[in-house]
Amino acid sequence: MYDLIVIGAGPAGMAAARRAADLGLTVLILDEQSRSGGQIYRDVERAALLRGEILGKDYTDGIDLARGLDHPGITHAASASVWQIEDGYRVYYTQNGAGKTAAAKRLLIATGALERPMPIPGWTLPGVMTAGAAQILLKQSGMVAERAVLAGAGPLLYLVAAQMVKAGAPPLALVETQTGGDFRRALKYLPGALRGWPYLMKGKDMLAALRRAGVPRHTGATGLRVEGGDRAEALVFNAGGRQHKIEARTVLLHHGVVPHIQAARSIGIPHRWNAQQQCFAPEHDETGRTAIDTVFIAGDGAGIGGAKAAAIAGRISALSIAQDLERITAADCRRESRPLQASLNRELAVRPFLDTAYPPYKEALSPDDATIVCRCEEVTAGDIRRYAGMGCLGPNQAKAFGRSGMGPCQGRYCGLTVTALLAAANGKTPDETGYYRIRPPIKPVTLGELAATAQRKGK
Amino acid sequence: MKPAFRNLTAPASSPGQMVAVTFDGQELTLVEGENLAAALLAAGVDTFRETPVSGAPRAPFCMMGACFDCLVEIDGTVRQACLATVTDGMNIRKPNGTSDV
Amino acid sequence: MESDYAIIGGGVVGLSIAWGLLKRGRSVTVLDGDDGSFRASRGNFGLVWVQSKGMNQPRYARWSQESAAAWADHAAELGDATGHDMGLRQDGGLTLFFSEDEMEKTVSDYETLKAKLDGNYPYEILGGNALRREEPHIGPSVIGAILHHQDGHTNPLRLLQSLAQDVRRLGGTVLTGKQITGVEKTDLFRLTCADGTEIRAAKTVLSAGLGAIDLGPKMGFKAPIRPQRGQVLITEKMPKIINRPSLIARQVDEGGIQIGATNEEVDFNDDVTQDGIAHLAADAVNAYPILGKVNLIRSWGALRILSPDGLPIYQESAAMPGAFLVTCHSGVTLSAAHARFLPDWLEGNANAPDLEVFSEARFS
Structure with missing residues (x-):
C-alpha cells in the first residue's frame, strides 16, 4: 500500500509526487508515456538537450520537474495505462502487456487536458491532426510538418507556428477563427490579465516572429473544411469576404483545450459546466479534494490553467494529502499553501482574457448535419439532432440509439459536441443535458490481461 | 509519396539503431x-487503418x-501506435476488425 | 391530453405494447423517464431466448416460444417501417458445458420440460468435436453444448430505437423526462407528473420496470419485484469468430463480442466492479481462448427486473380496473408477444392469450 498514487506524470503529477515524497510519503506515479513530462513537457529530459533551442524556455523549464521524479520515495511506472479505479484508492493498470494493481491511501488524478474536439468537414482524414499532436511530434521525435496549415483559435497556434518557423518549416498560413469582436469583448478582462503580463508579452513576441517569417494570418475565418480523398489535400475557408483554398499536406486544428475527465468521471466525481471555459470540469475544493474524500485532482484535468498553474496546484494537493496522512501539521500546510495559492491565482489571472479573446470556433461547437462528430462510430451531427427529436434528453440515450461514444475513445472526442447538440435541440443547459456515463475500462485492456486479475474463488 | 514530416535530425545520427519492421507486409527501416506512430509517419505511412464502420482511412490525430x-495490430493485439515503441522485427498490421464479414 | 391508453415506461416493454395498440388503431401516450433512469432496455444482452426458460412453469416456456416464433415477422415489420436492420439471427443458441455431470443434469431437465410441451423443444446435444465444427474457436475446457434451435439474438438497441421511432410514426405521443407523481381514477385515469404535466386515459399500462416498485402499490398492485445487477462486457469490433450466441458470449452484428453477465443482488447499484468484469473476462477466455488478445472497450452494469419466481407479471388492478401491470425480465425475447398478442389481453378480446399463471395471485 502506497501513501499516494498519482495518475499522470505531467506538471501537476510530477510536482505533486515530488512534494509528497519530500514530505516522506511513498508515491507511485503511473503514466501512459514511456518517459515523464506529460504532453506539455513531453519527453523533456531527452528532447531539451536535442532541440531546446526550437522548443523554447517554457518547455525546457519542465526538466526540473521531470528530474524531480528521481527520488527514493517515488516509483515511476511508465507506459502504464490505467483502466479502472475502485473504492477511491485501488488502481488497475496495464504495463508491458500485463494487468497489475496497486493501492494507496490517497489518489491524485492529474490526467491533464485534451484538445477540444473540433469537428469540421473532413477532420477525420489522414493528415488532419491537432496542433498539440504536431507539437508532440516535434518535442518527442524531432519531426516537423512540411506544407502544413494551422487552423482554429488560441495562443497554442502561435506557439506551434513559432516553433515551426524556428525549425525551418514555417506553416503555410494561420487560419484563425476568432474575430475583432472577440478581442474587444476580452478587453474588459485586460486589467486582470495584466497580473499575468508575461503571457501577454510572449504572445506579442510570437506574433512578431510570425510576421517576420512572412506567415500569412487570416482572422475571423468561417466555413472551415478540409478537402481530400484518402488524405488531407487542402483547407477551404472564408475570410475577408472571400473564399480561400490553401493546398496543404497537413492541417493542424486547435481551438482550446479541455479537461481530460475520463478517470474522474469513471468514479462518479461530480462535474459542472464551466461557461467561461465552455467545458465540464470536476468539482473540487481549493486543495483539489473531490467529493470522494480520498481522491484529489490537480492540473488541467481539474480546470484549464496551463502548465505552471498545474505544477502549483499539484504541490497544493500534495500538502493537503500530507496533512491528511499526518506528515505535516495543519498550520504548516496552511503556511506553505498560502503563497502557492497566491501564485496560482496570478497564473490564472490571464485566463478570462484568453478565453474571451480566443473563444471556440462556433461552427465546430454546432457542426453541419453532415459533419461526423463521433470519429469512432462515424455518427454525424444530424444523427444526434434526429435523436433529440426522438426524445433523447441526454447523451446516454443518444449513445444507445446511434452508438456515439461507444467506440474505443469512449467519447473523448465527441462528448462535448454531443452534449452541446442535444442541449441546443432540447432547449436545455449543458448541466441539465449531462454527459456520457463513463465506465471502466477508461483505456482498453485485453480480456487476457483483465482475466489475469480475477481473484480465484470457488465457483 | 514523400512523408508529410521532416526529421530535424538525420536518422543516421540518432542514438537508436535502425531496425527492420513490417507494416502490412511492407518492409520498413525504423x-x-x-x-x-511517429516512426511510421516519418517513413511515409499515410493510412494506419481503415475504420470498421465505413472503411474510411485514418491516421494519427492526437x-x-x-x-x-x-490503432494498429501488433502481434495479434490491436494497440495505439502512439503509445508503442519500435522494436526489432515488429510485425505491424492494419487492425482486422470489420463489421461486414 | 386524453388517449385510449397511457403507458408508463418507454423502454422495450412499454414501447412494444404501445406499438401493438397503435397498430390496432388505439391512441396512446407513452410517459418516459430521463437520461439517468435505470434502463434495462439499454443494458441487456440481446438474446431472443427459449432454452432454460420455464423449467418449472411450462406456460412461460410456451409464451417465450410463441414470442420467439413471432420475432421474424416482428423484426421484418419494424425494419420495413424504420429502415433499420434489427440484426435478428434465429439459427439456434448454445449452452456451453464444462463437465459431463452438468450437461447430463441439464439434458434430463430439458427432457422433462419437453414432455410437458408435447415434444415441442427442438434441441440437440453437441459433443466436443461436433461443437468445434460449429464453433472453431471454442477452447478445450468446453466438453460439449446444447444447441437449441428456437434460440437466437438481435440488436437490442436498434430494437429500442426502431420502436421509439415507429411509435411516433404511428401517431403515438411519447413524453420524455417525466416522473409520475400521482395516479387517480374516476371515469378516466388521471396521471400527474412532477413537472405538472397531466395525462388522461381510458386505460393505463404500468410497464416502468423497476419504477413499478413505487408506482405499483399506488395503483393496487403488489408489484413484488426487485433489481438484480448484471455486468456486461463488450470488445472491440472483430471479424466473425463466434457463430451462435451463448449465455457466455455472442458476437453482435456490429462486430463486437458481448460477454455476460453477472447475477448480483446489490439493490439499486448499477456500477461496474473490477471483480465482476475480471471474472466475466476469465470465463469468456476459458470458453473462447482467442478472446485473450482482444481488447475490452466498454463494460456496464444494468439492473434486471425480477419477480420472486423470475416469471413475468401480467395483472389487471382490482382496485383500479383498466390499470394493467406488465413486467418481466425478458423484454427483448417477449417484445414480439407484447406487440402482437398482449393488446388482445388488454382489450379483453375473446382471442386474448391465457396469462392466468402470470397473475399476482401466485404471490399470496
Whole structure:
C-alpha cells in the first residue's frame, strides 16, 4: 500500500509526487508515456538537450520537474495505462502487456487536458491532426510538418507556428477563427490579465516572429473544411469576404483545450459546466479534494490553467494529502499553501482574457448535419439532432440509439459536441443535458490481461 | 509519396539503431525505441487503418493516446501506435476488425 | 391530453405494447423517464431466448416460444417501417458445458420440460468435436453444448430505437423526462407528473420496470419485484469468430463480442466492479481462448427486473380496473408477444392469450 498514487506524470503529477515524497510519503506515479513530462513537457529530459533551442524556455523549464521524479520515495511506472479505479484508492493498470494493481491511501488524478474536439468537414482524414499532436511530434521525435496549415483559435497556434518557423518549416498560413469582436469583448478582462503580463508579452513576441517569417494570418475565418480523398489535400475557408483554398499536406486544428475527465468521471466525481471555459470540469475544493474524500485532482484535468498553474496546484494537493496522512501539521500546510495559492491565482489571472479573446470556433461547437462528430462510430451531427427529436434528453440515450461514444475513445472526442447538440435541440443547459456515463475500462485492456486479475474463488 | 514530416535530425545520427519492421507486409527501416506512430509517419505511412464502420482511412490525430485513430495490430493485439515503441522485427498490421464479414 | 391508453415506461416493454395498440388503431401516450433512469432496455444482452426458460412453469416456456416464433415477422415489420436492420439471427443458441455431470443434469431437465410441451423443444446435444465444427474457436475446457434451435439474438438497441421511432410514426405521443407523481381514477385515469404535466386515459399500462416498485402499490398492485445487477462486457469490433450466441458470449452484428453477465443482488447499484468484469473476462477466455488478445472497450452494469419466481407479471388492478401491470425480465425475447398478442389481453378480446399463471395471485 502506497501513501499516494498519482495518475499522470505531467506538471501537476510530477510536482505533486515530488512534494509528497519530500514530505516522506511513498508515491507511485503511473503514466501512459514511456518517459515523464506529460504532453506539455513531453519527453523533456531527452528532447531539451536535442532541440531546446526550437522548443523554447517554457518547455525546457519542465526538466526540473521531470528530474524531480528521481527520488527514493517515488516509483515511476511508465507506459502504464490505467483502466479502472475502485473504492477511491485501488488502481488497475496495464504495463508491458500485463494487468497489475496497486493501492494507496490517497489518489491524485492529474490526467491533464485534451484538445477540444473540433469537428469540421473532413477532420477525420489522414493528415488532419491537432496542433498539440504536431507539437508532440516535434518535442518527442524531432519531426516537423512540411506544407502544413494551422487552423482554429488560441495562443497554442502561435506557439506551434513559432516553433515551426524556428525549425525551418514555417506553416503555410494561420487560419484563425476568432474575430475583432472577440478581442474587444476580452478587453474588459485586460486589467486582470495584466497580473499575468508575461503571457501577454510572449504572445506579442510570437506574433512578431510570425510576421517576420512572412506567415500569412487570416482572422475571423468561417466555413472551415478540409478537402481530400484518402488524405488531407487542402483547407477551404472564408475570410475577408472571400473564399480561400490553401493546398496543404497537413492541417493542424486547435481551438482550446479541455479537461481530460475520463478517470474522474469513471468514479462518479461530480462535474459542472464551466461557461467561461465552455467545458465540464470536476468539482473540487481549493486543495483539489473531490467529493470522494480520498481522491484529489490537480492540473488541467481539474480546470484549464496551463502548465505552471498545474505544477502549483499539484504541490497544493500534495500538502493537503500530507496533512491528511499526518506528515505535516495543519498550520504548516496552511503556511506553505498560502503563497502557492497566491501564485496560482496570478497564473490564472490571464485566463478570462484568453478565453474571451480566443473563444471556440462556433461552427465546430454546432457542426453541419453532415459533419461526423463521433470519429469512432462515424455518427454525424444530424444523427444526434434526429435523436433529440426522438426524445433523447441526454447523451446516454443518444449513445444507445446511434452508438456515439461507444467506440474505443469512449467519447473523448465527441462528448462535448454531443452534449452541446442535444442541449441546443432540447432547449436545455449543458448541466441539465449531462454527459456520457463513463465506465471502466477508461483505456482498453485485453480480456487476457483483465482475466489475469480475477481473484480465484470457488465457483 | 514523400512523408508529410521532416526529421530535424538525420536518422543516421540518432542514438537508436535502425531496425527492420513490417507494416502490412511492407518492409520498413525504423529507429529502434522511437515512438511507433511517429516512426511510421516519418517513413511515409499515410493510412494506419481503415475504420470498421465505413472503411474510411485514418491516421494519427492526437498523438497522446486519446483518439484511437492510430490503432494498429501488433502481434495479434490491436494497440495505439502512439503509445508503442519500435522494436526489432515488429510485425505491424492494419487492425482486422470489420463489421461486414 | 386524453388517449385510449397511457403507458408508463418507454423502454422495450412499454414501447412494444404501445406499438401493438397503435397498430390496432388505439391512441396512446407513452410517459418516459430521463437520461439517468435505470434502463434495462439499454443494458441487456440481446438474446431472443427459449432454452432454460420455464423449467418449472411450462406456460412461460410456451409464451417465450410463441414470442420467439413471432420475432421474424416482428423484426421484418419494424425494419420495413424504420429502415433499420434489427440484426435478428434465429439459427439456434448454445449452452456451453464444462463437465459431463452438468450437461447430463441439464439434458434430463430439458427432457422433462419437453414432455410437458408435447415434444415441442427442438434441441440437440453437441459433443466436443461436433461443437468445434460449429464453433472453431471454442477452447478445450468446453466438453460439449446444447444447441437449441428456437434460440437466437438481435440488436437490442436498434430494437429500442426502431420502436421509439415507429411509435411516433404511428401517431403515438411519447413524453420524455417525466416522473409520475400521482395516479387517480374516476371515469378516466388521471396521471400527474412532477413537472405538472397531466395525462388522461381510458386505460393505463404500468410497464416502468423497476419504477413499478413505487408506482405499483399506488395503483393496487403488489408489484413484488426487485433489481438484480448484471455486468456486461463488450470488445472491440472483430471479424466473425463466434457463430451462435451463448449465455457466455455472442458476437453482435456490429462486430463486437458481448460477454455476460453477472447475477448480483446489490439493490439499486448499477456500477461496474473490477471483480465482476475480471471474472466475466476469465470465463469468456476459458470458453473462447482467442478472446485473450482482444481488447475490452466498454463494460456496464444494468439492473434486471425480477419477480420472486423470475416469471413475468401480467395483472389487471382490482382496485383500479383498466390499470394493467406488465413486467418481466425478458423484454427483448417477449417484445414480439407484447406487440402482437398482449393488446388482445388488454382489450379483453375473446382471442386474448391465457396469462392466468402470470397473475399476482401466485404471490399470496
